[in-house]
Amino acid sequence: MYKYDEYDQRIVDERVSQFRDQTRRYLAGEIAEDDFLPLRLQNGLYIQRFAPMLRIAIPYGLLNTRQVRRLSEISRKYDKGYVHFTTRQNVQLNWPLLEQVPEILADLAEVEMHAVQTSGACIRNTTTDQFAGVARDEIVDPRPWCEIIRQWSTFHPEFAFLPRKFKIAVCGSEEDRAATMVHDIGVHAFRNENGNVRFKILAGGGLGRTPMVASVIRESIEPEHLLTYLDAILRVYNRYGRRDNKYKARIKILVKAMTPEVFTEKVESEWEQIKDSASLLPEAEIERVSQHFIDPEYKGLVDQDFNDLALQAPIGFHSWLKQNVFAHKKPGYCAVTVTLKATGEAPGDVSAEQLDVIADLADQFSLGELRVSHEQNLIFADVEQTALIELWEKLSAVGLATANRGLLTDMICCPGGDFCALANARSIPLAEEIQRKFDDIDFLHDVGELDLNISGCMNACAHHHVGHIGILGVDRKGIEYYQVQVGGSASKGATLGKIIGPSFKREEIPDVLEKILNVYIEQRREDELFIDTCQRIGITPFKERVYAQAA
Amino acid sequence: MPRLLKNNEVFEDDYQILDSESEDLAFTGTLLIPARELDQHEKLLEQKQQPTGLFLDSDDNVESYADILSSFDLITINFPKFIDGRGYSLCRILRDRYHYKGDIRAVGDVLIDQIFMLQRCGFSSYYLREDQKAEDAIKALDTFSLRYQGSSDDPEPLYRKRKVS
Ligand code: HEM
Numbered sequence: 233m234y235k236y237d238e239y240d241q242r243i244v245d246e247r248v249s250q251f252r253d254q255t256r257r258y259l260a261g262e263i264a265e266d267d268f269l270p271l272r273l274q275n276g277l278y279i280q281r282f283a284p285m286l287r288i289a290i291p292y293g294l295l296n297t298r299q300v301r302r303l304s305e306i307s308r309k310y311d312k313g314y315v316h317f318t319t320r321q322n323v324q325l326n327w328p329l330l331e332q333v334p335e336i337l338a339d340l341a342e343v344e345m346h347a348v349q350t351s352g353a354c355i356r357n358t359t360t361d362q363f364a365g366v367a368r369d370e371i372v373d374p375r376p377w378c379e380i381i382r383q384w385s386t387f388h389p390e391f392a393f394l395p396r397k398f399k400i401a402v403c404g405s406e407e408d409r410a411a412t413m414v415h416d417i418g419v420h421a422f423r424n425e426n427g428n429v430r431f432k433i434l435a436g437g438g439l440g441r442t443p444m445v446a447s448v449i450r451e452s453i454e455p456e457h458l459l460t461y462l463d464a465i466l467r468v469y470n471r472y473g474r475r476d477n478k479y480k481a482r483i484k485i486l487v488k489a490m491t492p493e494v495f496t497e498k499v500e501s502e503w504e505q506i507k508d509s510a511s512l513l514p515e516a517e518i519e520r521v522s523q524h525f526i527d528p529e530y531k532g533l534v535d536q537d538f539n540d541l542a543l544q545a546p547i548g549f550h551s552w553l554k555q556n557v558f559a560h561k562k563p564g565y566c567a568v569t570v571t572l573k574a575t576g577e578a579p580g581d582v583s584a585e586q587l588d589v590i591a592d593l594a595d596q597f598s599l600g601e602l603r604v605s606h607e608q609n610l611i612f613a614d615v616e617q618t619a620l621i622e623l624w625e626k627l628s629a630v631g632l633a634t635a636n637r638g639l640l641t642d643m644i645c646c647p648g649g650d651f652c653a654l655a656n657a658r659s660i661p662l663a664e665e666i667q668r669k670f671d672d673i674d675f676l677h678d679v680g681e682l683d684l685n686i687s688g689c690m691n692a693c694a695h696h697h698v699g700h701i702g703i704l705g706v707d708r709k710g711i712e713y714y715q716v717q718v719g720g721s722a723s724k725g726a727t728l729g730k731i732i733g734p735s736f737k738r739e740e741i742p743d744v745l746e747k748i749l750n751v752y753i754e755q756r757r758e759d760e761l762f763i764d765t766c767q768r769i770g771i772t773p774f775k776e777r778v779y780a781q782a783a
Numbered sequence: 784m785p786r787l788l789k790n791n792e793v794f795e796d797d798y799q800i801l802d803s804e805s806e807d808l809a810f811t812g813t814l815l816i817p818a819r820e821l822d823q824h825e826k827l828l829e830q831k832q833q834p835t836g837l838f839l840d841s842d843d844n845v846e847s848y849a850d851i852l853s854s855f856d857l858i859t860i861n862f863p864k865f866i867d868g869r870g871y872s873l874c875r876i877l878r879d880r881y882h883y884k885g886d887i888r889a890v891g892d893v894l895i896d897q898i899f900m901l902q903r904c905g906f907s908s909y910y911l912r913e914d915q916k917a918e919d920a921i922k923a924l925d926t927f928s929l930r931y932q933g934s935s936d937d938p939e940p941l942y943r944k945r946k947v948s
């Protein structure tokens with residue numbers, strides 16, 4: 233993974249001093265509340281319902297174990313001993329004190345971490361595939377490109393005050409595991425007919441109040457032009473994006489209003505004027521950054537027979553093996569997902585004790601690294617298959633071996649009314665009620681891969697529009713209700729879900745889900761996934777079942 | 784009296800933005816002429832002896848004024864609110880595309896914590912908002928000693944300077 237040199241280190245150290253000084257001036261009354269707000273946001277600091285919340289960047293989801301241990305220490309020292317992993321591969325502290333934030337940032341800087349641009353109307357943390365570098369369907373390793381984009385976007389002087397936040401996601405594989413179609417910019421890395429790396433650039437995707445799938449802005453761009461092309465898109469957005477209404481300020485609204493064709497023309501003509509500059513990305517820099525992501529020294533292993541493996545293991549291992557273990561490009565290796573979705577725990581939450589165990593296990597079993605996925609899970613990317621049983625046993629001992637990766641109960645869920653001031657509804661208790669209702673692992677495995685996303689309000693932090701089943705908290709005359717949609721997907725052929733009808737009370741939702749699942753089970757063709765059945769049969773059968781009058 | 788940060792110093796510098804109706808003949812400070820109303824002030828431009836500058840608002844289309852930029856020694860770019868970041872792009876276009884060499888000055892809601900980035904985008908002077916401390920503003924010019932990207936202050940990105948160990 234990328235290792236800071238003295239330059240990178242100096243930049244984050246200077247950021248800590250800058251924020252320390254800003255906090256001091258704020259506390260001394262020299263910076264007004266409104267003027268401080270964007271400054272603290274650009275350092276990931278929100279003031280939430282009960283306390284500030286600090287969002288720490290995990291660039292494209294990669295952590296080493298020193299960093300994991302530091303997060304655990306920080307959560308004990310400055311917070312309540314747990315952290316929350318987010319849907320954008322970041323991590324949040326829910327209860328830090330404003331006065332201590334500069335100290336937290338200094339502790340983070342020591343392990344090459346920061347909270348730069350994790351919030352605010354600027355370019356946010358760039359995200360990618362949690363299986364980058366190890367997936368079998370990978371065409372181009374997205375990580376060096378994410379790092380190059382990270383450096384370009386860090387304190388970009390022209391784009392610190394955009395109309396609204398700006399999120400970039402990079403995908404380098406056949407399957408899109410980074411939801412690039414619903415990002416402000418999606419970058420698809422591929423190889424042209426000569427085997428050279430090229431990028432397809434999409435823009436204008438996003439969810440929130442006006443969900444939209446991104447449009448292709450350019451079919452192919454050479455690596456040396458990647459950054460200037462991004463500059464051109466950002467410049468057009470910075471100048472012409474709406475600033476009068478924050479709900480219409482995202483780039484998706486601009487792309488739609490201009491039409492993708494006109495937007496593209498504007499970008500191209502801007503780019504023509506800036507492309508021949510010192511910002512051209514030299515081969516040497518691509519090489520330098522790529523050196524940080526070359527394969528570790530894998531052993532010459534052979535693939536294990538998973539059936540044999542399962543036979544040697546205690547009960548429970550098999551379903552975990554089937555569900556949480558992902559194929560690796562090297563024989564004899566695999567990637568393991570630790571879902572943070574045990575029943576009764578807020579999705580994405582991990583305690584400091586668990587973090588310490590996870591760090592030890594990553595050292596022992598996965599070359600000292602850990603990844604975060606946008607499904608709010610953690611990944612050991614380089615596990616030897618022969619060590620799987622031992623790893624599973626150790627995870628089970630700390631309640632981290634829930635075999636539900638990709639299943640109904642591995643849901644994406646926002647913090648909702650328990651933490652968030654904007655919420656209409658409490659997503660976390662609902663998540664728990666759903667997990668309690670569907671606690672039969674065999675049933676869940678039978679239902680198979682299913683993305684369930686729960687957002688507490690229109691802001692769609694949990695991407696409910698692209699959940700195969702999406703649940704949205706709405707407010708009806710002061711009472712919390714839940715709207716249900718089906719058929720969304722965050723894959724390359726992204727689709728937005730359709731609302732099945734009037735909303736429900738919270739206690740009704742588990743039964744509604746059961747009806748939806750029953751329709752699928754009855755109608756599915758052999759091996760057909762929930763989403764495929766949905767797309768084949770449409771929403772009517774679901775609607776009829778859910779709203780049928782009791783006879 | 785407005786305070787101007789320029790060449791690492793803060794000093795008082797009175798300015799007025801001309802509007803089409805009124806004209807204060809006795810005013811001797813810096814006159815700023817809104818680009819949109821330029822044609823109404825042509826005569827005035829010829830007569831005035833005092834410093835005059837072009838005034839661009841954040842939503843002005845700088846491309847429309849490309850031809851006349853060089854007749855001004857000073858261009859001011861307005862920040863109606865500091866979170867309105869359009870002025871950063873306008874300034875870069877003035878410097879990088881039109882190679883404007885005169886003074887470019889930020890005016891309006893200009894705060895200490897934006898000065899470093901303004902400078903990077905090519906601003907060379909700043910009318911500070913009333914409540915901003917002069918010494919902190921001067922210090923802010925040196926907030927970071929390194930920058931990743933090329934910009935109007937220095938077009939070479941870090942990746943062209945990095946000494947690889
Ligand atoms: C608890 C306090 C939070 C608040 C007040 C909050 C607020 C918001 C708001 C206002 C938006 C909409 C912005 C827009 O569309 O322009 C948004 C979007 C988003 N939030 Fe949050 N959020 C919070 C927590 C979280 C957490 C914990 C996560 C991750 C689990 C998250 C993930 C996201 C994502 C992914 C989006 C983008 C949705 C899109 O593509 O439009 N948020 N948030």
Ligand code: SF4
Nearest residue numbers: 646652655688689693
């Ligand atoms: S979706 Fe709404 S309720 Fe949930 S975290 Fe985002 S803003 Fe808060």
